[in-house]
Amino acid sequence: MKNFITCLIGILTLSNIIIAQEKPNIIVILSDDAGYADFGFQGSEIMKTPHLDKLASEGMKFKQAYVTAAVCGPSRAGLLTGRYQQRFGFEENNVSGYMSESCLADDEMGLPLDQKTIGDYMKSLGYSTGYFGKWHQGSTDRFHPLNRGFDKFVGFRGGARSYWEYNNENPIYNLENRLEYGMGNFKEPKQYLTKVLTHEAISFVQENKDNNFFLMLAFNAVHAPMEAEKADLDAFPNLEGKRKYLAAMTLSMDRECGLLFKKLEELGLDENTLIIFTNDNGGPTDSNASVNLPLSGTKANHLEGGIRVPFIIKWPNVIPKNSEYDFPISTLDILPTSFMVSGGVSDSLKNIDGVNLIPYLTGKNNNRPHEYLYWKKENRGVIREGDWKLIRFPDRPAELFDLSTDISEKNNLAFKNPEKVADLYKKLFKWELTLVRPLWQLQRKYEGNAMERMDKYWNK
Known part of the structure; x- marks a missing residue:
């Protein structure tokens, strides 16, 4: 009997190990302010992104992937919660010095504490969770990643910082942008920041090679300031100015992604790791020389160039290699997809606006993941219904556009389709009635700046 019990325990233990191994590790890589067209897998013949191009060839590329906002902070809030960020008041960027006088104090602006993050959800499934890079979800300790579902954090709390060490020659003006290891342990990088963040992410993978892990690597590349290493700049002798720096910064980010992918292979984890690569909003062409063509618009406006982003998913033996997906998806979908493939139950996702993409990507569900998508910032609003x-x-x-034939938004069909305009206007307003008021707002002048930028980069 004793031998039987011992054998049974052994079988159960082995079964548990097998079950644990079947749950994938998950890595979400987020670039910052990259242009829609500024990757090889997106058609660029200028940018050098061999490792991300390879990732695309090994997985699925998305033709119509969207973020929930055209600027950094709200977009990340939507991704992290799987909910339209306007539902909990995170409608605008939380940037100190830019806010309306009537809004919250700087240290009060952050992802509301009653919102569960993707880190919370994955921890509930037994995953080790790590976040590396740009946070931009609140600068005080209560908003800190370590208090929002993540076990390990190396990065900075603010929205932008230098890629080099802050010192007397390179002074810091916003303390929230100091590089931080854990909580309160500030230590400036001795290497180019893109390298430092990837090194820490790789260390996290190494530490958790025998456990299921969820990792977010949120680069600040290729957000301004435009700073790059000389060797990477030298790789683009025919480029000048910001475009040269952008290319160099993109090359660095791609190379670091390659190092992370190589480590997964070395540890034998690549076959059981789901990898997502995407960007936080459209490229700000005026500030970093990014290119969003053939889309119109840029960061901070709701033309396609502000909200449609590159997106790749690789999951060996589940997602078809070298494939493409045509229907619209959203970064809202990252949370429910990650949660469900890791053993979560749908009843836990009742307040989530995203969907589990896997049934759609594997052909088990041939419908659109989203019949409707929405965007809102103050008076501006967008609804997408079908195309x-x-x-x-x-x-x-x-204005009204048919995106199935006009992704550059050149042909306004509103005057030819007044009934459709009225119908969509009402549907947009009905969605807005489900939202809370913004918890903070930018000074009004920035709305004017956004409209000017939109008109400048509208490819009519």
């Missing part, structure tokens, strides 16, 4: 897109502006009549 129809309505944009409501603060300074002109609404």
Whole structure:
């Protein structure tokens, strides 16, 4: 009997190990302010991104992937919670010095504490969770990643910082952008920051090679300031100015992604790791020379160039290699997809706006993941229904586009389709009635700046 019990315990232990191994590790890589067209897998013949191109060839590329906002902070809040960030008041960027006088104090702005993050969800499934890079979800300790579901953090709390060490020659003006190891342990990088963040992410993978892990690597590349290593700049002798720096910064980020992918292979984890690569919003062409063509618009506006982003998923033996997906998806979907493939139950996701993408990507569900998608920032609002897109502006009549034939948004169909405009206007307003008021707002002048940028980069 004793031998039987021992044998049974051994079988159960082995079964548990097998079950644990079947749950994938998950890595989400997020670039910052990259242009829609500025990757090889997106068609660029200028940018050098061999490792991300290889990732795309080994997985699925998405033609119509969207973020939930055209600027950094709200977009990340939507990704982290799987909910439209306007549902909990995170409608605008939380940037000190830019806010309306009537809004919250700087240290009060952050991802509300009653919102569960993807870190919380993955920890509930027994995953080790790590976050490396740009946070931008609140600068005080209560908003810190280590208090929001993540076991390990190396990065900075703010929205932008130098890629080099802050010192007397390179002074820091916003303390929230100091590089931080854990909570309160500030230590400036001795190497180029993109390298430092990847090194820490690789260390996290090494530490958790025998456990299931969820890792977010949120680069600040290729966000300004435009700073790069000389060797990477020398790789683009025919480029000049910001475009040269952008190419060099992109090359560095791609190389570091390659090092992470190589470590997964060395540890034998690559076959059981789901990898997502995407970007936080459209490229700000005026500040970093990014290119969003053939899309119109840039970061901070709701043309396609502000909200449609590169997106790749690789999951060996589940997602078809070298494939493409045509229907619209959202970064809202990252949380429920990660949670469900890791053993989560759908009942735990009742307040989530995203969907589990896997049934759609594997052909088990041939419908659209989203019949409707929405965007809102103050007076501006957008609804996408099927291939129809309505944009409501603060300074002109609404415009209507058919994205199935006009991804550059050159042909306004509003006057030819007044009934469709009225219908979508009402549906957008009905969605807005489910939202809370913004917890903070930028000074009004920045809305004017956003409209000027939109008109400048509208490819009509």
